[in-house]
Amino acid sequence: MSRRVVSILIVVAAVSAAALGYLYLTQGGTGPAAVPIGGPLHLTDQDGKPFDSASLDGKPYAVFFGFTHCPDACPTTLSEIARTEDEIGAPAKDLTTLFVTVDPERDTPAVLKEYISNFGGNTVALSGTPEQIAAAAKAYRVFYKKVPTSDGGYTMDHTAVLYLMGRKGEFRDVIAYSEDHERFVEKIKKLLAE
Amino acid sequence: MRVLRNLLILAFVGFGAAAAFAHEYKAGDLEIVHPWARATLKGSDVADGFMKIINHGSTPDRLLAVSVEFAKASQIHTMKMDGDVMKMQELTDGLEIPAGATVELKPKSLHIMFMGVNQELVPDTIVNGELTFEKAGKVKIEFMIEPAGTSHSMDNM
Ligand SMILES: [Cu+2]
Numbered sequence: 001m002s003r004r005v006v007s008i009l010i011v012v013a014a015v016s017a018a019a020l021g022y023l024y025l026t027q028g029g030t031g032p033a034a035v036p037i038g039g040p041l042h043l044t045d046q047d048g049k050p051f052d053s054a055s056l057d058g059k060p061y062a063v064f065f066g067f068t069h070c071p072d073a074c075p076t077t078l079s080e081i082a083r084t085e086d087e088i089g090a091p092a093k094d095l096t097t098l099f100v101t102v103d104p105e106r107d108t109p110a111v112l113k114e115y116i117s118n119f120g121g122n123t124v125a126l127s128g129t130p131e132q133i134a135a136a137a138k139a140y141r142v143f144y145k146k147v148p149t150s151d152g153g154y155t156m157d158h159t160a161v162l163y164l165m166g167r168k169g170e171f172r173d174v175i176a177y178s179e180d181h182e183r184f185v186e187k188i189k190k191l192l193a194e
Numbered sequence: 195m196r197v198l199r200n201l202l203i204l205a206f207v208g209f210g211a212a213a214a215f216a217h218e219y220k221a222g223d224l225e226i227v228h229p230w231a232r233a234t235l236k237g238s239d240v241a242d243g244f245m246k247i248i249n250h251g252s253t254p255d256r257l258l259a260v261s262v263e264f265a266k267a268s269q270i271h272t273m274k275m276d277g278d279v280m281k282m283q284e285l286t287d288g289l290e291i292p293a294g295a296t297v298e299l300k301p302k303s304l305h306i307m308f309m310g311v312n313q314e315l316v317p318d319t320i321v322n323g324e325l326t327f328e329k330a331g332k333v334k335i336e337f338m339i340e341p342a343g344t345s346h347s348m349d350n351m
Contacts, residue, residue, distance in 0.1 A: 068235075069238060069239070071240055071307060072242065072273065073280045075342055076343070076345065114236045117236060118237070147281075147283065149307075149309065150269060151266060151310070155307070159278050159280075160280040177280065178275070
């Protein structure tokens with residue numbers, strides 16, 4: 001290779017790296033991502049019936065991954081959604097929340113049905129085979145892991161983010177666990193207005 | 195009979211109010227302030243408990259165990275956010291209460307995790323428990339039950 005070709009290659013490599021870095025910085029984080037977050041969900045609802053996220057076409061939805069043996073993040077988020085829906089009133093009727101279990105072993109449709117009845121809100125609780133749950137979590141970049149406890153049981157570490165999906169099922173925004181009620185309401189209102 | 199019954203009710207209510215008001219315990223150098231737990235939810239058999247432990251002494255102590263009758267297991271857990279991931283970890287060696295320090299168990303942080311809760315925990319009721327410390331020994335306490343969504347500790351109100 002001539003020195004000239006080598007320099008051109010170096011320049012090309014540097015420019016590509018910079019472009020990738022730029023894409024990463026501008027597209028990463030909480031904005032719409034370069035690789036889409038989300039995708040079709042084919043799971044089982046709390047009545048044991050098959051659920052297809054295509055049934056929500058034309059309506060926005062929120063997705064949260066959790067489990068019923070969760071002491072804090074899951075009940076807090078589900079309560080917060082119900083409270084927000086109450087506050088927004090009629091326009092919130094358009095919104096569906098999908099609570100996807102990361103603990104399908106214990107969270108059967110019957111358990112999930114009872115669990116979501118604690119909170120009110122327009123929530124569908126979803127379970128499935130471990131493979132189906134893994135596929136759904138992967139689509140949403142959700143991390144979850146069993147953590148054994150000394151009583152022979154276990155708890156779950158999991159991503160505690162509420163994903164907001166638009167009317168075409170496209171990723172719009174997230175609400176992090178740390179965000180306060182005002183921010184929560186603001187983001188849901190924005191989603192409903194889009 | 196009716197007078198006696200009313201007196202008994204009065205005594206009972208009075209005692210309950212006093213217990214709720216002066217809801218703290220002393221054991222050696224330790225002071226345990228306002229143990230409380232969140233009500234259970236339908237479809238779930240876990241709950242979490244909180245309290246503040248103050249060590250007025252000059253040597254560290256350690257909370258080794260918590261026992262209650264309403265759950266199969268009570269564990270001391272940490273909770274922290276690792277980015278957006280909620281992580282809980284059991285402290286199998288107990289929880290150190292350093293000399294002169296205040297350790298607060300509170301929502302989204304250190305907590306007692308009750309697993310296999312076999313009785314509904316109803317807001318505004320009280321359940322019994324016992325703490326075991328390395329030096330201060332065993333301390334009988336009462337957890338006040340607050341609604342499931344409660345995320346504050348009483349003395350921060
Ligand atoms: Cu825990």
